[in-house]
Amino acid sequence: MKIRIGYELIYDCPQPTPMILALSVHYTRVADMVVPDHLVADPPVPIAAYRDSFGNWCSRIVAPRGLLKLSTDAVVRDTGLPDAVVAAARQTPVEELPDEALVFLLGSRYCETDRLSETAWQLFGNTPTGWGRVQAICDYVHQHIRFGYEYARSTKSAWETWYERTGVCRDYAHLAIALCRCMNIPARYCTGYLGDIGMPPPYGTMDFAGWFEAYLDGHWYTFDARNNIPRIGRVLIARGRDAADVAISSTFGPNILTRFEVRTDEVVDA
Structure with missing residues (x-):
């Protein structure tokens, strides 16, 4: 297509x-x-x-x-295919991660791993590792946050999103990224085009979208806590630690x- x-x-x-x-x-x-x-x-x-x-x-x-x-x-x-789902993808131990993935384990401007680590382990410490854990994080973030453009602000961090329980797509991504990193899963922020291809109406106002990628089993996989279903037609613009790197x-x-x-x-x- x-x-x-x-x-x-x-x-x-x-x-x-x-x-x-x-x-x-x-x-x-x-x-x-x-x-x-x-x-x-x-x-x-x-x-x-x-x-x-x-x-x-x-x-x-x-x-x-x-x-x-x-x-x-x-x-x-x-x-024209939806985002890949690889449920068997395992979590790579930190000591086996490639050097270039390590930076995506660390806290960053909008993803305060230090403030969310205890919460993350309480919520996800008993979930299956690998794909299942990242999906559990996406499910939690998707249900925890109420979406609305009126909740957007450029300074909003993952911890503030978790506390306020409101946000836009970048806030969903930041919170999911921070929680993944707390659970020793490298995660990086992505921005790009994402339309409504394959989705039923009504359609919202188009904007650049924010999602994330998690490193599992030697590969980076796409996850989207805002939509939380595989989507068609993502066109990547940029990747980074968080939105500060890809403004x-x-x-x-x-x-x-x-x-x-x-x-x-x-x-x-x-």
Whole structure:
């Protein structure tokens, strides 16, 4: 199947403002791109690209004073299959983990393992290890949090989400990641496109989505505590320790985001 993806962001800057953008589809999906997701700036500005320490493609710009529109319109090929479920995947002992997975066991800006460790072991210490334990964490987070955009705030951490019992998709992911790490399971934050392909209506307002990956049995597997069912059509943009590593824009000066639109739809051939 093919999926059309894109976004339109409009920033209003009172002065020239440097920005770092994480908006490009992840390099692991490059071979799937039918129409590339080139970043278009209006008015045009110089764009410098680089790969960050997590392997994500990022762009550097200096937004001019006034309005700046950033957009893309792309098409990506997808298998059309739902997220994999590998119930037999075992938990890898910490001493056997590859070096590159260890950073995803540690606490981070939004995932306070120190504050949640005792709670995690009380809740999940007797659950089956491996896939079953990660799924038990997802089930708990899915039931524990009440979803609502009115509950979103940029400073909200996993512990605050657990305490307040409300949040948006990134909060579900942060809490699940923190609980996995407390249980010695490496977990990393993911952001990208996730539409409503294969889901019944009504459909909500489209946004960039947040989910996570857990390292089990030598592989990284996708989990989604917000939806808590296998979904079709994820298009990864970036991975990191938490949302701080994969912000769609990091701005170095005052600005207002006046428009935010994300699109992801199945392409239906005539």
